[in-house]
Amino acid sequence: MSALLESLASSFDALPLREAGGHGVARRAALDAALRDGLPGPRTETWKYTPLRAFERRAFDAGRASTPASIDPQLLAAIPSPRLVFVNGRFDAVHSDLAGLPDGVSLRPLAELLHEGDGRETSFLARRFERGDEVFARLNAALAEDGVVLRADAGVQSTHPIHLVFVGAPSEASDQSSRDLAWHLRHLVELRAGASLSLVEHQLASGAHGHLANSLMHVHLGPDSRLTHARMQDDAAAATVIARTDAVLARAASYRRLDLELGAALSRHELNVALHGEGARLHANGVLLATGKRHLDTRLGVDHVGRDSACELTWRGLGAGRSRAAFHGGILIREGADGTAAMLSNKNLLLSEGAEIDTQPVLEIHADEVQAAHGATVGQLDPIAMFYLRSRGVPAAQARALLTTAFCRETLAVLDDAALRDLVATRLDAALARSELA
Secondary structure, eight states, X not given: OOHHHHHHHTTGGGOTTTTGGGOHHHHHHHHHHHHHHOSOOTTOGGGTTSOOTTGGGOOEXXXXXXXXXXXXXXXXTTOOSSEEEEETTEEOTTTOBOTTOOTTEEEEEHHHHHHHTOTTTTGGGGOOOOSTTOHHHHHHHHHOOBOEEEEEOTTOBOOSOEEEEXXXXXXXXXXXXXXXXXXXXXXXXXXXXXXXXEEEEEEEESSOOOOEEEEEEEEEEOTTOEXXXXXXXXXXXXXXXXXXEEEEEOTTOEEEEEEEEOOOSEEEEEEEEEEOSTTOEEEXXXXXXXXXXXXXXXXXXXXXXXXXXXXXXXXXXXXXXXXXXXXXXXXXXXXXXXXXXXXEEEEEEEOSTTOEEEEEEEEEEOSSSOEEEEEEEEEOOOHHHHHHHHHTTOOHHHHHHHHHHHHHHGGGGGOOOHHHHHHHHHHHHHHHHHTTOO
């Protein structure tokens, strides 16, 4: 057994909420499956661009006995309420603020629901993961003790975004070993028929750390519901981020999403969206900012099941330094999903000779009367555009910054709300400036 799995498994028996909600048997089964199949190797198709040889030798502490880490309140100054804050995987009531939460919207930490013991409220925890390459989902199913449960009643129309803030911080406990911490967060976002909501995820660092954050989010959108979802991953330079989102859309539901992968040493995100209902719509954009020695891996899996569904996917990647970015965009149009419209665009810029970008668009069609297209490119900054700016007196560094910023900002168009778009643009521009790419 690898040092990674051994260190994570060792904390299972000490889970205080292991049996809460009647999920003890399912948790044990998930852990046993993860240990049985182990970590995926280089021959595992879904992980071939993200080797785990170095990562599997690391060991992490659960950190339950440690003193909660403190963070600088200024880190949250630009994040308005309503917001739920977690620090090193623990709910932080001091920095959370639910003022302005709309009527008909429930926002609670998962740990509270588990303490109450109502298995119906936490039934999503019983989901099983059958594939051997889903090891981190299985570990999450076995070890998650907290997270976010967000529910919106039918017809709720919210105009102010709800913010979820996940902060990694250096441990301050005297009893903490030299190992970094690991936490596993499980989330549910559920919108009932006709509801409309905006959600913003912030993954931030309050100081340098090398922790492991493993999160899994379920998104359930009812008929005619609408969710706008922005996720900004900007964790510490040595952090490891494993994230997965599984979304299911009912009839005429709309899911607009933006993912910014800006930080962490190793970051992998899987976005799986099943458009089950007729007329369901997905518009998902993203940016992969790979700098230094960072490794970023994003996998999209869009499954068209219902008739007349549509997806539009626009992703941009930047590779600099000795970094590596991997992108997989998979679209499956099932038999009977006639009238589907699917579009995928993945464009990437290599800004140094030592960087590497791997892109893999996949389109599988089993239906008639569909419109589908996909494309991927890897290149360098347009020399004509650079010449145009330089000929008008723009310095080379500034010209490069203008072009890379515009290249990335194209994805922000998925956000309809101007204030939310400005907030996200500020975070993106800061990351580009920090990486000396803008």
